[in-house]
Each structure stands twice: as structure tokens, then as C-alpha cells.
Amino acid sequence: MIRFAARKDPDLTPPTRATARAPLAWSQLLVWLLAALALALVLAPVGVLVARGVTQADIGAALTSPFVRGAVQLSLVTSAIAVLAIVVLGTPTAYLLARRRFPGRALVDAVIDLPIVLPPVVGGLALLLLLGRQGPVGGPLAGAGIDVAFTTAAVVLAQMFVAAPFYIRAARAGFESVDQRLEAVSSTLGARPWRTFRRITVPLALPSLAGGAVMAWARALGEFGATIMFAGNVAGRTQTMPLAILEAMEADANAAIAIAVVLAAIALAILIAFRGLALAGSRAL
Amino acid sequence: MIQIDVTCTLGDFHLAPKLQVGPGITVLFGQSGAGKTLTLEAVAGLLTPDTGRIAIHDRPVFDAAAGLSVPPYDRRLGYVVQSYALFPHLTVAQNVAYGVFDLPRVEREQRVDGLLRTLGIQDLADRRPARISGGQAQRTALARALVRRPQALLLDEPFAALDEGVALTLRRELRRLVRDLDLPVLMVTHDLTEASHIGDRIAVMDAGRVLQFGDRPHVLQRPHSARVARLLGIANVLDGKVAGSESGISVRTPIGSLTTAQSGIADGPVQVAIRADQIILTRPDRPDDRPNILDIHITDEADFGHSRTLYARVANGTGPSARTLEIQIAPHPYQVMGVATRRHWRVHIPPDAVHVMKT
Missing domain, CATH: 2.40.50.100 (RNA polymerase II/Efflux pump adaptor protein, barrel-sandwich hybrid domain)
Incomplete structure (x- = not known):
């Protein structure tokens, strides 16, 4: 039996009502004041960071230093690999959660979300216990000459661990939004499941998939706690940008600020890209 | 010829249609909830019945006793679902071409062009479904369903979403098209006027069963039971x-x-x-x-x-x-x-x- 996805009907959205202008009561003033404080909590520190970065720290010089360049390079490479791996592993997971009913589905759903609520340091420790030299998986691997903990691979695994839920959540919602009748019609037109998935399901879920990947990338790029536990802080091998900030703070605050400004700029770009994708997704159809 | 004789229990609904669809248009008529769409889905392979048999031109596509259930992509049926479900990210021509991806390019384009022309939508080839009218969407869905040269056509309320004038024209065109193609058509409708205009044969369905099945004038003039008489208005x-x-x-x-x-x-x-x-x-x-x-x-x-x-x-x-x-x-x-x-x-x-x- 086909389940029909509810269709959005623009005619059914209620018109926005013009709110009557009443004199501003004290209670209302308080609401505005609290909202302003919340905004300031985000804007003020970021504002100071950017201001100091622009006026005092020599961002150009900092960026060309081998120390900062190494960290930026490592961060970009590891996070790109992590996102790629998350997409490869997370897409089937999200599809199964969206389309199939199987025993233990609710449990899988909860486990997927676990890294979001788990402190990253705890996740890093757990990874270390599993994949460290004494761990049940790390031990045999070490015996075969493969070290995982405190290597670049550990950085990627730590990033995957914390970032995967962001992609899987979004991808699942994207798959659920695809009208199942389209997939049914595709199958009556001679398309085997794999072709239906490639030609119908993925293209229609693409804005959600891309949005999820971007969010996962942002999370991977900022990863700190799990990385420092599981991969350590070795320049050139496991020292990503957040870890480099920690080290730089002890020696040269300006280098730390420079890296922080670069991270903030990337984050802002990601946010804009994400909003753009969401907008494109809603306009495409 | 499609032979249907299956049963299927879905919650507390018991589907047990039994009928034979020959050349021409067979209308599956009944109120909503009678099991008409489920019957089409069973024929198309989108719903797997519990027991019974479905054969298309004497080739069994479902046989519970033999453990046979041919998947929808191998049944060679054209299926037009209610409100058409055109692929929103593809143009009209791409929608129609979807079913013949395995043909060589030249042959594929010829077949798509031919169908767009037959249905009078060649000017809309590059439009997206969001930019065409209901009648044009119906023609596109029909062309898409016909492109693989199906052995039979399944239509689910094909005229329900259309204005009456457009529906009248399209009904006449469908009759002509079906005669030219010599295709068995099984069409679902809850509209009595439509059933009595278009059907060569009518199957009256109620609560999952076919109460009466026969030639249109016979069913309309000679209902078997008071229930059929009431359903037929x-x-x-x-x-x-x-x-x-x-x-x-x-x-x-x-x-x-x-x-x-x-x-x-x-x-x-x-x-x-x-x-x-x-x-x-x-x-x-x-x-x-x-x-x-x-x-x-x-x-x-x-x-x-x-x-x-x-x-x-x-x-x-x-x-x-x-x-x-x-x-x-x-x-x-x-x-x-x-x-x-x-x-x-x-x-x-x-x-x-x-x-x-x-x-």
C-alpha cells in the first residue's frame, strides 16, 4: 500500500494579520530586553574577536606561518574525508529509517542521536577505549601493524563520530518528504529500486542531503573534545584548527585570534550556504 | 486480458476482487473506500495480496500458491495514479522518456516525440510539471504510462482533478486512443456519469468485493441486487x-x-x-x-x-x-x-x- 505524503498547498496558509498597535507595556519591554540580551550573548564576543583580529592580529602573517597553515590544511582535509564517509555510511541509514519499518527501528533512531547529547570528550574516550592499543579492536589492529589512535585517521573518526547525526537527521527528513507515489510510479515504468533511488528519491531529497552535509562539515571542522582525547594534539598530524588555537594561546595570542577569525569566517560562509540551500530547496518545486 | 482473483486483509478491511479485464475500457466503479485503488495497486504489483492469482495475457504475475510475485518494474503495465504524480524535477519530455531509458537515443526520442504529438503536448516538452495545467498534466501522465508499450493500462480517477469541459474532451480522446492501441484498460472512478459514459464494461465494487460485473448497458439496466441498484444511483x-x-x-x-x-x-x-x-x-x-x-x-x-x-x-x-x-x-x-x-x-x-x- 502506498502512503500519500501530505501536499503543501500555498492557498491554505493563513494570511498574516497586521497586529494592532498597542501602547508598549512594561511586560513587552521586558520581553524585548531579554531577547536583546540573548542576541548580545552571541554577537558581542564574536564582534570583539573579529574586531581584535582585524585591528591587532596580523591575519595575513599568521596565515602564512607554517604552524597555522598546517592546522588549516589538516582541518580541511580531515573534515572533507569525514563528511564524505558520513555521506556514504549515513545515506543508507537515513533511507532505511525513512522508508522501512523494522524491529529495533526506534532504538536505532535513538542511538543515531546519541553523539549530539554525549559530551565530545566522552565520545573521544570511548573511541580510545575501543581503538587504542589495549582496545578490543585497536589491539588486533596494532598486532597487524595498524595504529589508529593518535593518528590522522583518529581525527577523521572523531569528526565522523560527532558530526554524523547532523547529516543523518537531515537526510532522513529529506527522504521522508519525497512523495512515495513518485517512487511507485517509477517502479511501474521499469525502474528497479536502485534506479528509482538515483533518479527520483535522491534528486528530490537533494536540498536536504546537501544541507545536512554542510551542517555535518561545520560540526566536523569545529571538533575539539573527541579529537584531543582520541587523536592528541600533534602538529601536522592531528592538530586541527581548534587544537591549534589552544596551543597558540599559550605562546602567541595573535596567532590564536587569526585562526579563530578564519574559523568564524568559514562558519559564517557555511551558515549562508545552508540558508541558501534551504531556500533553493523550497523554490525548486 | 487481465484476470484478477485475489484476497488481501489490511487491518479490518478485506479486499477480495474478482474480475476479468478484456479489450476496451473496464470501469471499476464504487464509492471511496470500496477498494478500487487497492485493486489497481495489486495488479500493478505495488500491493502484494495474501492469496489468489493475477494473470496478464495468460502470464501469471502473481500466484500466492506458487509463491510468485513479479515486481512492478517487470509487469509491463501502464499505471496512471490519481492526480498523476508527475516527477516534479523533470520536464514533460523527460517525464515521458523516463520509462524508455534503456532504448537507444534515436529510438527513444522518436517514441517520446510520437507520443507527445499524439497527445498534443509537443509544445510543452521543456516545461516543468508545476508550469502546466491539469489537463496537460493528465496527457503527460498518459504519455508517460504508454511509452513502454504496456500490455494493459491502469487508470486511477484520471479525470477527477479536471474541469468538466476538459474532462469531457479527454474522455473522448481516451476512448479513441484506446481503440487505436487495442489495449485493455482498467479504470477506477467513483463518478457514475463518467462510468456510464466511458465504460465498455462496468465492475461495481463495494467493501472490497466486485458485486456485479458485465457489459455497461446490462449492469446499468439490470442490477443484481438492491445494493448495486443504489450504488448505480x-x-x-x-x-x-x-x-x-x-x-x-x-x-x-x-x-x-x-x-x-x-x-x-x-x-x-x-x-x-x-x-x-x-x-x-x-x-x-x-x-x-x-x-x-x-x-x-x-x-x-x-x-x-x-x-x-x-x-x-x-x-x-x-x-x-x-x-x-x-x-x-x-x-x-x-x-x-x-x-x-x-x-x-x-x-x-x-x-x-x-x-x-x-x-
């Missing part, structure tokens, strides 16, 4: 009792004793169906020796534009009947006879319009 269904007499078979009903042209009916309780459009209104002031003459009192009427329905009580020996009789009359005789000017009239029910059904 026959306004006057009366309880009765058969008593043979010298002038033929007559049935005692709440509106009086009626003579029927039907033969071979055993005495006993029956039900009688009389179509509102087969009752003939006559002037009450002339002697009339035809059978089934009833004096009536019109209590209400409704104007449907192309026809008028009169609601009347029949005056028999003991006073006005409790049962109301519905009589359909065209606007012209209504005007000429001056029906509106008086309330007392007389009707004649031709004996072949008195359809007797076993209870």
Missing part, C-alpha cells in the same frame, strides 16, 4: 412480493401492484428497481388502459439544469403512500406540459422498466 428501490397472474408477473409494492416484463421469477419476496428517467409522466384527466398507471401528488422538485427530479407520493386505495417516488423529466416536456402549474399527475411505468431482483 437508481432512485426507486422498493420491497415487493411476486404473485403470478394471467397478464404476466406482477409485484405487490408499497406504491401499488406493478406488472413487470421480466419472466421466470418465482413467487416470494423480491426487490424492485425503477430508474427515475424511465417513469413517464402523463396527464391525469385522460383514460389510460396501459399497465402500471399510478396517480401521484408532487411534493417537491429539484432542478439539475439538464433535467428535473420530481418527488411524489402515490395515491393508492388507502391514501397516499409513505414511500416517495422519484421521477426524472427533461426541461422541455416539463415546460410544455406545465408541470409546475399543478400538483396532481399520473405516471406510467413501462413493464420493462420494472426490474425485479432477488432479495
